[in-house]
Amino acid sequence: MSPVAALMGLLALAYFGSMLVGGRAIRGYGLPSGTEFLILGIFIGPKFLGLLTRSGLSSFEPLILFGLTWLSMTIGLHYGLVGDRRVAARRMFAGLGLALLATVTTGTVALLFTLALTDFGALDAAVLALGCAAVSTETTRHAVRWVTERYGATGSVSELVAEVSEADDLVPIATLAVLFALVPQTDAVALPLPAWALVLATIGAGGIMGATCASLVDIEPRSSQRWGIVLGAMLLTAGTSMRLGLSAITAAFVMGLVAASLMRSRTLVLRMVAPTERAVMVPTLVVAGACVTIPDLPGFTAIALGVLGARVVAKQASARLLTRTQEKAIPRTSLGLGLLPAGVLTMAVGLACALRFPGPVGDTILAVAAIHVVLGEVVGPAMLRRALRLSDEVPASAAATPMPRPRPKPAERPRRGSRGSRGSLAGSRSSDPRGTS
């Protein structure tokens, strides 16, 4: 059987399996970041069962590239929004600042460990450090939303964490653009440019296509045609930027961001693409998992542990900085650990690095990303729930019975922008954080 058929069969299996453990059959036991798909990928990949071989994986490259860039574009489209509500500028800057803190901390540790433990040159060490930093920044909004919605958390801390997790996506994506610009593909491009110009070119490519997309979507009343426009613009952005050796993920993110900023029909487009997020996320995570390998690099364990430790420290510091002005008692250690969940963006960045820098550098970055996702899943949601419960933001009944709240009927849903709904995420874009609806 061809690899395509094998993957599709496995996807179907993974999907129906996840429905059993995360859907409506046995609600309450699903994994918030979709880690089950990542683990499935690792399990069926070349290193374990070998159902997906290296050569088979290479035939999925277009699928992988599509998944990565589509997810990135959707992140760009709703960047700075929690549900339908825009995140305040102050909180955006806070989120970006804390993400930068995590990037710098983990990047520095990765650089020091790499220089000390490997025989990499300066450029390779810098690439590895930047890559590790890029995959160590994110706190996935999926996990945050999963916790707040499932336990019906409402209050200032829930809101703060949700908004910060929404804002921090920009940093790893921007880091990726710098990373790709640092090591240009000189063999493919006839017009060599300095790194800063390549970063600008990445933004330019995304910006032009985003503006084109916005202008077309606004004059197009039919969703059927809008699909062609959005999908086509995204693919063209990705294809063009890859051709120039730029970061397709960054370009697609910029495209989504610019399009969302310029178009009047942003809400319509967001509603249109929202159901695709999971459909794209599942295969991307499975394939990303299958690509994970333990790199052939001396000192890998130390580097991974060092980066993980740096991430924990950075998130602890973030929790303290975030809650500095909060008057009520907040368990900051739990909150810091609650910021650890990483998700599909982390894996996307890791996978992009693995594809661009094949060999020990790329493999290490992807492996570190997978470690963050798996460990974040184990520790993060439980700690975040604990932090919110101890902050009196989780109702006692919900804390005692960890089951999802029934979905409110349309008439019961809190009105957008009403004071009552501000602290709650239940009224946001979807009441199902994993996008299963």
Place this chain on the structure above:
Amino acid sequence: MSAATQGKGVGARLVQAAALLVVLGVLLLAMQIAPETRSVVGTVAGLGVLLLAGTLMSELLEVLRLPHISGYLAAGFICGPYVLHLVDAETVHRLQPVNGLTVALISLAGGAELKVDLVRRTARSVLVATLVQSPLVFFVVGAAFLALAPYTPFADLPPRAIFAVAVLWAILAVSRSPTALLGIFSQLRPKGPLAEFSLAFVMFSNLVVIVMMAVGIALVRPLLDSDASLSLSNLGLLGRELLGSATLGITLGIALAVYLRLVGQNLLLVLLVLGVGVSELLRYIQLDAMLAFLVAGFVVENFSAQGPKLLKAIENTGAVVYVIFFALAGAHLDLPALKMFYPVALTLCLVRCVATWGAAVGGSWFARDQPVVRRWGWSGLVAQAGLALGLSTVVVRAFPSVGIEFQTMAIAVIAINEVIGPMVFKLGLDRAGESRSGDEPDAPPSSTRN
């Protein structure tokens, strides 16, 4: 013209034209800067430019009242290997698996459109039309082919071989394009006797032409291969293939209906898995994917209450699916082949059109169809696309000695029918007053900024 189309003024069209230039310009510039690239990158960019240019071109051609399909074909042709070379031949080849998904979705939609009630209502017309269309087009086009044989690549063959090729060609001429038909349906959402007749007839003629080709190949084999003898064993194989496909289609339909009833979520993912995974599986076990999906769609529509849900989900993917399918077909248009054979190809197309028209008028008269079907019933039967190309591939496999020339000429003829067929059908539906509000906005262009 539809409401949505009428709502677009000159300004909107200028924006679309400018956007088309930007799209083509961006990719051309990227290709200048980085002339060489990995094929996977070419595939992603190629798919993007086909989608975007196809969508925009279909919008711009709406002004001329041309169907969207014409826009997709034009975009594919312009971006393809013979004009701008934004999408090279390798990319076109690499994107062929997308066609598997397309055929699956289109067949599912086609089956779901075939309601038992519709089949009952149109049974008489379809049966009579099939009995008139198939032999008449077969004989007229076959005769024309024999007459034109000196101008074809088969001129040097012995007479009996030319006769055999003419038989195969005549069978090819009987095939219609369900894809083009459903593409037009997706745009115009027509309702009325002409739409019903065209849908039922084209779907049924699919089966007829598959059987005809199997019989034809068995009969002409001794004429093309002196060592071969008349053998109808292929018919047994065909029967098994058809029965197997139908059985699997029923199972698939039941499973789909149960899923829609019990879960009904993530239909995009389910359709993707079905379209790519099951198509691949069917190809592996050598069953006919088109028939299996057609039956599955029919089962869901007629034996469960989930038909509308399925159709809605397919419609959501439809726009993209049709753009890719027809833009790829446009990129695949073989200009050198068309150049080489255009006088013969044009003549054969004209003869087929006239025969189709004559047979449709005659058949409608016998079946006592409504006037609108009598007048425009032929318009939906001109287009040829994927099915005809698939049949030409079958001929290549069965008769390698003449197959390549046969396919090259077939591609030239199918290209012409593929371009003019949708235009003619849209004209027919427009004139019959059956084009509905398929183009109407499903959501108002937003006026408020969020």
